[in-house]
Amino acid sequence: MMRSLLLYSLLLFSLCISGCVAVNRSNPATETIAASALQPYGRTLLNSAGQLELISSAAHFGFSFEGTECRIDARLPSSQGHNYLQFEMDGSYGHRIKVFGGKDTTIILRAAKTGKHTVWIYKATEAHTGPIAIAKITATNIQPLQKKAAPLIEFIGNSITCGAAADASEVACGTGVYHDQHNAYYAYGPRVARALGIQFIMSSVSGIGIYRNWNSDGPTMPQVYESTSFQPDDKGRWDFTKYAPQVVSIALGTNDFSNGDGVKKRLPFDSAAFVRNYIQFVQLVQSKYPAAQIALLSSPMIKGSARQTLHNCLAAVKQQVDAANPQAKKLAVHLFKPMNARGCTGHPSVEDHAILAEELLPFFKILIK
Template sequence: MPKGLHFEPLKFTSVKPIHLLALGSLILYAQLCSATSNADTLYASQLQPVGRTFINNNQQLALISSAAHFSFSFTGTSCTIYLAADNAGAYNYMQYEMDGVYQKRIRITGNAPAPVVITTAKTGKHTLCIYKATEAHTGALLVTKIAANGIATVKEPERPLIEFIGNSITCGAAADASEIPCGTGQYHDQHNGYMAYGPSVARALHVSYMVSGVSGIGIYRTWNRESPNMPQVYDKLDFQEQGTRTWNFATRQPAIVSIALGTNDISRGDGTPRASFDSARFVTDYIAFVKKVKAHYPQARIALLSSPMVKNAEGELLKRCIAAVKSEIDAAYPNNKPVAVFYFAPMEPHGCTGHPNVADHRIMAAQLKPFFKKLLKNNR
């Protein structure tokens, strides 16, 4: 109910004939209220999101992938967002940007959550961008509607899009312990998709982006199991091996697809027994995955990134594998622009469980900015 409106319960003391003019006035009043309500409410189906999303059977917008986002404008000092975590017994996180300035993360529950009211001290027109802070495996954020004065959807400008494919590093996992310290809470309590290196470098270059990241995932195995791997889950909307929905790759064609995988294939995992890293299989499966990506995005430039977490002899081995993948793909597609390769400088991470923190992601983004800037310029 809009703030400032108060309705007393109707009291029926006697039945009297209703004058036709009065009845007409009531009907007109109801129509005006309805029109005002529609003008000040933005429903999920009217939003124009970026990232992996879909409209569910309840006509809610499900934000799936890390940093999936949408924007809208409103007038005044507040807006109300009706959203929930998709699991009744769980919680998730959104984060938001007001008038181009990042604000904070907000915890969203799944048990009859109260709507989120966002306020600002400044009057006038504002633009708000809502982001999913967590990765797909944490579950979706379900947006039903948004209410505010003068509300309208905002579509991102037509500009190149970079898709960032990767693991926990790419989706900003374990990066933000500013509210909940490392070693406490749940795994997703330290997720910050907005501050991950991909979204950060994309914003710096004023281009669109989407993040296709899964914690622990690799090219042919995960960090502590033999499966699933990214080639197995990439086509699934929610990156779940048993997922029933597939992603519609025609939704948006990226100018560049950045792939940063290998950390979990080559790592020693959590101590669970597993075979040594198989570089031949890694290269073979990586080539097949790049071909899969190129089938979905024939015009996209492919960029292969190393890992700042893989160092020394293992780091050099990963570089050789990436170089071998580039060589094979370039030979297989002689009429396409060659695969671009970027090798991160080794880094000692400062986030939770051996991950980069927000400051580390800024360093990674600064390293990547000239690399992607050059690719975007050459793609024109």
């Protein structure tokens, strides 16, 4: 009898030890967060499938996870073509990620070591390349990063602001399609924001101008700014109450001064039309963000007499807008140093954007409080 009790006690003790060991060796549960739980910056929308569509240049969101790996399910609403995401992990830039149309793409990001990690996902391309939809993210102890009560800058502009034609590290200039060399993460605006430790949104379209575009009369930025996708036929209106930028930077004019493709008839630059349309656009932006400081940037690409003409136009815009609305913050103006751009098709390269950001940093430091 005593022998049976002893064996029974040893068995119970053994089961307890086995159970304890099993609990101690168990891994944290892998979790999934839906796209609707993410807190993005930039122009985005939740589509009918509950996916988060990243629309504008550098539209981005963040999350944290534990371990060494996370999975992101992405797709293109279009069944054709391709697009690009890019990411930052633990404060270090990763690389661009190609997303193909017509199929779901599972993106696996791996950390060099275990522990807690912070990831930011960015759309590398502009709105006119089409949206990239995020369905869900899977990882251990995953949490969406919350929006901080930090200052925010909105950068309005053209292909330069987009970071278009800046990065030929993967696809050489003159090959592929236009957005194969886009790199919004390394454009001057996001660089300035990261240097200041603040957030940003981008409202930029390649080839666009104030009263005319690179090779057409429109639609110009004043005509598409209120459209969610910056497309004239998009019936969706952007909700400007989503963000309250402390500063709105407007860098337009390069395309208004362009001679186009040299084939299509192009009239001489019209200073009066430029100033008139610019004033109306600034007033539109003021109506959306009454408390914002608006900054006008010239163009590093325009040289010679055209450069002086642009500077004179911006001075006229400032004078007339400030006089028309004395209660609003006075417009700030920055005149770029001329640049010989080294990117594709005469655009600033990734390295050139670093130079532009360095030049702009003191200017925006004064404007951000």
